[in-house]
């Protein structure tokens with residue numbers, strides 16, 4: 001039987017009808033059966049403040065445990081003002097502390113950015129990769145995933161467009177290989 005992997009999926013949007021969340025859920029469906037993708041919620045994390053981290057809030061503790069207990073991390077994010085949404089950067093900061101005990105360290109990762117615009121969130125994707133280099137997250141280089149035209153990805157019944165399905169399938173299959181290859 002193949003080894004099971006649990007993947008923490010961090011979605012950089014809190015919007016109910018988020019295109020990014022829909023893509024994250026679609027990836028969970030497309031993933032090989034031994035890969036369990038679970039969205040880790042980030043909306044309850046207080047803005048990171050070293051003062052409150054002396055006695056960490058329950059939400060910080062839970063989030064850090066969820067990342068630590070996963071075998072890998074996958075980021076699915078929109079672009080805000082050509083960068084990473086604040087809510088996602090906050091989650092990254094929370095997971096990175098206390099100093100020397102980062103939950104992210106060594107977790108194989110990948111980034112997929114999704115936007116209604118034509119550029120597909122390239123700016124957010126690469127700003128995020130900059131943080132992941134520092135956090136020692138081995139981040140899949142190829143295939144790069146800048147998904148534009150997000151409003152056309154799903155039909156009125158929430159069905160994934162056949163135009164994008166093959167690419168998402170390739171992305172998640174390559175990511176599964178990446179995760180297996182980078183387990184410690």
Ligand SMILES: Cc1cc2nc3c(=O)[nH]c(=O)nc-3n(C[C@H](O)[C@H](O)[C@H](O)COP(=O)(O)O)c2cc1C
Nearest residue numbers: 013015018019020021078079080081082115116117
């Ligand atoms: C504050 C803000 C800044 C934005 N900046 C960008 C941007 O730089 N590039 C872009 O492609 N879309 C930008 N957008 C549009 C988002 O891509 C769009 O709202 C998208 O649907 C958000 O992702 P979601 O559907 O997963 O919530 C911005 C939206 C907001 C609210």
